[in-house]
Every structure is written in structure tokens, then in C-alpha cells.
Amino acid sequence: MKYSYIKPRKKSALTQEMLLSFTFFSITLVMLLLTYLFLAYKNYAYVSDTILLKDERALLEKSIEKMKSEIVFIEKQRAFAQKVTTQNSVLKDSITNLFDLVPQRITLSEAKLLENGLILYGVTPSKDIYNFMLHAPLRSIFHRTYSSFYPAQNGWLNFVSTNYTDKEEELDSEN
């Protein structure tokens, strides 16, 4: 006996509505997971990049420090070389002045240039010529000037002139 006019059909839990909602949620879940994976990867990449950047910066810092110390050293070399060059030039000027200082009538036989003094040996026709032409300018240059004479064979006088400059510290302490 039949109770229905239509034929019975199999019923499934996956109805069209169910499939639609599954599709919607699947797409949503995939998108969420992909976003999460993207963010996780980016975070990892940023962390490793930051470490690399820090390492690179540390290397740069080291290299800058090295270059700075080299610059300081070269500047020190330059200043020192300049000082030496100046000292040599000053020495040249001092020797030039010394030889210019000696008048033609006085003949030098020996000259010793010391750090704080000058010793001259020579021959002069007379004491007066020595005193006026050599002793006076020497006295204006040096703080202490001593002269001694002894006769030469030709009737002239041999002289030894010892001249010293006091250091500034000594002068200050005297004052």
C-alpha cells in the first residue's frame, strides 16, 4: 500500500545550503590562514633583516672608528713634520743671521751653536772693534754674554765669546 504519490529519494546531510555555507567558511578560513602565514613570514623576515642591519651597522661603526684613528694619526704626523720643517727653517735663519752678524773686519775661526747659546772663536784687530761691532749686537740678542781675549801672533787678538739665553722659566722664577 502506498502512502505517497511521489517516489522516495535519498536524503543527504549536504544540502545546497550546507554546501554554500561550507564554501563561504572555507574561503574565509583560507584567507585568514593565508593572512596569518603572510604576517608570520614577514615578522620572521623583519627580525632576521634587523639582525643583519645591526651587524652591518656594528661593522660600519668599527670601520669608522678605525678611519677616525687613522685621520688623527695622519694629522699628528702632519703637525709633527710641520714642526720639524719649521725648526729647520728657523735654524737656517739663525745661522744666516749669525754669519750676517759678524763684521768683515772680524774673522771667525769656530762657531758652536748650542740649544741655548752660542760660542764664537775668532780674531779681531782690536777690543774696541769687537766691542762695537760684535759684542753689542750679541748682547742685544743673548741674556748673558762673556768675552775673553788673548793675543794672536800677528798682533791681533784672539777672542772667545760665550753667549747664553736663559730659559723663560728661569726668567720667570727670577722675576
Added chain:
Amino acid sequence: MKISISRQNIYLLSISFFLLLFVILFSFLVLIPEGKEYRIKKAHMKKELKELRNYQNFSDETYETLKNLQSENRHTIEAFETIFDIERFIKSHSSYFSSLNVTKIEPVQPEEGFSVYEVNTSSKISTPKTFYAFLDAVNKSDWIIDISFPIEFKREADLIKSSFTMKVYHNSVESNATASESVAK
């Protein structure tokens, strides 16, 4: 009035509810914190990158300064590195003297971080002018030489015998090591 909901609809509603709950929880508990972290890390990296660029620029400027200094002072740098050679010195400066004798090099107390060697020199010159020319030449020589006191001039027949001490300055061992490191770099 009786509301009749089919079993399938109940399934559909409950599954939809749980999935929605999962999506909301996942978004709030995982995605949003991860996104915040992403933003912070991105900003941090940008800051690091900017700092690195600043360092890079400063490094370039320092390198430029160093190269300029090196090229401007090449002669001085080389002079400090050149080891004093008596024969070479005599060969290059003998033209200023009638005779030139240079004695052995003796190391003395270092000055301002530089090694110092003393060289005693005795020579004969015809006029003081040649000695001035020698002093000029010393300033342009391959070494850093300081003519130091005492200097003696003594008349010997037609010539002037001069004797003086020269101080030759050289990079000390430590500074040499620094220099060689920089060259290797």
C-alpha cells in the same frame, strides 16, 4: 503556535555558528596581535635602516676625508715609513758638501709616539750658503729629519768643517701595525 525547524537547518545553524565563532576568535586572538607585531617590527626595521643609511653616509664622508688627507700628505706619510738609509742619504745630499760622513744610527728616547734615531754627521762645506741649501733639501728629503743642536762650524783652510746631529723620526712599531692594517683594508 508551533515552530517547526528541520534537523538539517539545525545542523546548518550550529555549524555556521561554530565556524563564525572560530573566525572571530582566530581574528581577535591570533591575527590582530600578529598584525600589531608586524607593524611594530616594520617600523623598527625602517628605523634601523635609516640609522644604517646615516652611518653609511658618515662612513663615506670619513673615507673621503681620509683619502684626501692621505693624498695631501703622501710625502709625509711615506717619509715616516721610510727607514733611514745612510748610503742613500749620502748619495742624495753629497752634492752640498765637499765631504760628508754620516755615522751609525742610534735609537734614542721616542718623541710624541715616534721612534727617534740619532745620526751624527760631519762634513766640509765651501760656503755657509751650501749649508742653507742643505737645510732646505733636508726638509724635502725622503725622511723626517730634524737638525738638532749642537752645531759646530770650524774653519779648516779654505773650507768650513761642520758637525751636527740629525734626529730621524720614524713611525713606532704600534703605529706601523695600524698603518699596515689600514693598507690591508
